[in-house]
Amino acid sequence: MxxxxxxxxxxxxxxSCKQQIETTNVSVxxxxxxxxxxxxxxxxxxxxxxxxxxxxxxxxxxxxxLALMQEAGINTIRTYAPIDDKAVLDEIAAAGIKLIIGFxxxxxxxxxxxxxxxxxxxxxxxNHPAILMWELGNEYNYHPEWFDGDVxxxxxxxxxxxxxxxxxxxxxxxxxxxxxxxxxxxxSLSPNIDVWGMNVYRWDNPEEIFQQWAAKSEKPMYISEAGxxxxxxxxxxxxxxxxxxxxQAQANARILDKIIENQELCAGVTMFSFTDGWWKAGNPGxxxxxxxxxxxxxxxxxxxxxxxxxxIVDINRNKKETFTVIKAKYNQIK
Numbered sequence: 001m002x003x004x005x006x007x008x009x010x011x012x013x014x015x016s017c018k019q020q021i022e023t024t025n026v027s028v029x030x031x032x033x034x035x036x037x038x039x040x041x042x043x044x045x046x047x048x049x050x051x052x053x054x055x056x057x058x059x060x061x062x063x064x065x066l067a068l069m070q071e072a073g074i075n076t077i078r079t080y081a082p083i084d085d086k087a088v089l090d091e092i093a094a095a096g097i098k099l100i101i102g103f104x105x106x107x108x109x110x111x112x113x114x115x116x117x118x119x120x121x122x123x124x125x126x127n128h129p130a131i132l133m134w135e136l137g138n139e140y141n142y143h144p145e146w147f148d149g150d151v152x153x154x155x156x157x158x159x160x161x162x163x164x165x166x167x168x169x170x171x172x173x174x175x176x177x178x179x180x181x182x183x184x185x186x187x188s189l190s191p192n193i194d195v196w197g198m199n200v201y202r203w204d205n206p207e208e209i210f211q212q213w214a215a216k217s218e219k220p221m222y223i224s225e226a227g228x229x230x231x232x233x234x235x236x237x238x239x240x241x242x243x244x245x246x247x248q249a250q251a252n253a254r255i256l257d258k259i260i261e262n263q264e265l266c267a268g269v270t271m272f273s274f275t276d277g278w279w280k281a282g283n284p285g286x287x288x289x290x291x292x293x294x295x296x297x298x299x300x301x302x303x304x305x306x307x308x309x310x311x312i313v314d315i316n317r318n319k320k321e322t323f324t325v326i327k328a329k330y331n332q333i334k
Contacts, residue, residue, distance in 0.1 A: 024098075024129050026172045028194050031220045033173065033267045035098075035132070042132075042222050042268025043330040044076035044100070045069060045312070050277055052315050053285040057081070059088050064317055065274065066095040072312070072323060073330030076100060076132060078177075078224060078270035082111045082121050089130045098132035100175065100197075100224075100270065101125075103161075105137060105146065105154065113137075113161045119168060126169040133172055134165055135224075139179035139199055141186065142294035155189035162192035177224040179295060181212050195267065197224030201298035204228070204254040210265040223269040226255050230311075230320055231289060233304035243309070249321035251300035252312075256329040263333075271326060276311035287315070 026035050033040045049065060051058050069077070078100040083089060092099060103121075106114040111121040113136065125131060136158045140146065147153035162174040173194035178186065180198060196213070200206045200223050213221050228251035232244045239247040252271065259269050282288030291307025299305045312323045 024131065024171065026132055028173050028220050031218070031265060031267065033133075033195060033220055033222075040075075040132075040267075041263060041333055042076045042100075042270060043073055043333060044078055044268060044270030045072075045074050046080070046225060046270050046273040047077045047275075048080050048273070048277065049275055050279045050284075052278055055279045055284050059083075059085070061317065062088060062091055066091065066097065068313060068317065068319070068323075069097060069274070070095055072327040073333075074326075075330075076268070076270060078102065078135070080104075080138060081107065082118075084111070084121065086125075086128075089125065089128050093128065093130035097130070099130045100133045100135050101131065102135045102138060102177070105140065105157070113157060118161065119164055122165055122169055126171065131172055133175045133195060134169075135175045135177055135197065136161055136193075138177045138224075139294060141182070142179045152185065152189060155186050159190045159192045162190070162194075166192060175222075175224075181209055181216075184216070187217060193219075195220045195222060197222050197270075199223075199225035199272075201226065201296060203298050204251040204300045205258055206255060207258040207262065210262040214265050220267040221265070222267040223259060225272040226259075226269055227252050227272045227310065227322075228255075228300040229306045229309040230322070231306035231309040233289070233302045233306065237301040239301050245321040247301055248309075249325045252322045253325045253329065256326070260329065260333060271312070273310045273312070275313050275317070276308055276315045278308050278315055280307040282308075 048057055076098050080102045082101050103118040104112050109115045109117055111118045140154045141151050144151040165174050175195040175197050176193050177197040200209055228248045230245045230248040232239050232241050232247055235241045259266055278284050278287050281291035287308050291305055293305040296305040297303045313319055
């Protein structure tokens with residue numbers, strides 16, 4: 001019995017030390033995100049893998065997807081809903097990639113803000129090494145109708161949710177993905193947000209937003225969505241109508257150049273998106289033209305969001321031209 005007790009003590013000590021080693025401390029310093037005392041630049045991708053013919057996310061291609069992400073120099077995945085599968089989180093962490101976990105407002109009790117169940121997820125996974133940040137909402141400022149016609153109701157709820165996360169997890173910042181630049185009211189009602197993500201579609205040049213943000217806040221910001229799709233609804237800017245991977249590649253190259261040039265004001269980017277989403281605009285069994293997104297007139301180069309053509313790889317994981325662009329840009333960032 002004595003030997004068993006000693007063995008159990010050794011094992012528990014080893015496991016405790018292992019947990020301490022694996023636990024990641026993420027904080028903010030000035031305008032930067034810091035991981036284990038080192039500045040961390042987000043070289044990211046938005047990831048919502050819905051298979052051909054389906055309408056819901058599925059991680060059956062995770063290993064293949066992570067290999068492609070590693071090749072492209074991606075260090076961060078941004079999700080639109082929590083991943084409640086430790087095996088998936090473990091595989092992402094083992095690939096050296098971190099996660100921005102997004103929580104929705106009312107997702108029928110699936111770790112959402114409305115039910116309060118989001119904090120259960122935080123407490124379950126707050127020590128997992130894959131976690132970079134918790135994120136509240138995605139472009140909710142475009143939908144005041146979800147909050148009794150007043151988006152300020154969302155900002156207040158978001159701020160309270162961020163405070164609750166801080167009370168339960170001191171190792172990870174809280175962000176939000178705001179549609180474009182937040183105004184002064186949004187900032188004043190949301191002081192508990194540590195990092196402001198912004199979904200920015202300003203043709204192929206987001207540069208102005210960095211100075212606009214610097215004039216408003218000293219907190220870190222990152223571009224939570226940016227990029228172009230690979231279908232031109234009309235001929236424009238020298239790009240022919242129809243499927244056009246060159247247009248997407250050139251737009252993304254110019255967008256990333258401006259982000260890289262402004263690293264002192266921008267903590268990084270999660271480009272939209274990893275794979276084409278055939279579920280978004282019509283029949284999920286085929287790739288449809290069209291779709292709609294709020295404030296999307298700035299989509300390069302036709303001002304038209306063809307929602308099912310936004311991947312850096314297609315639905316079968318074939319690399320598009322923009323994959324090579326993103327790989328080159330991300331790998332030049334040290």
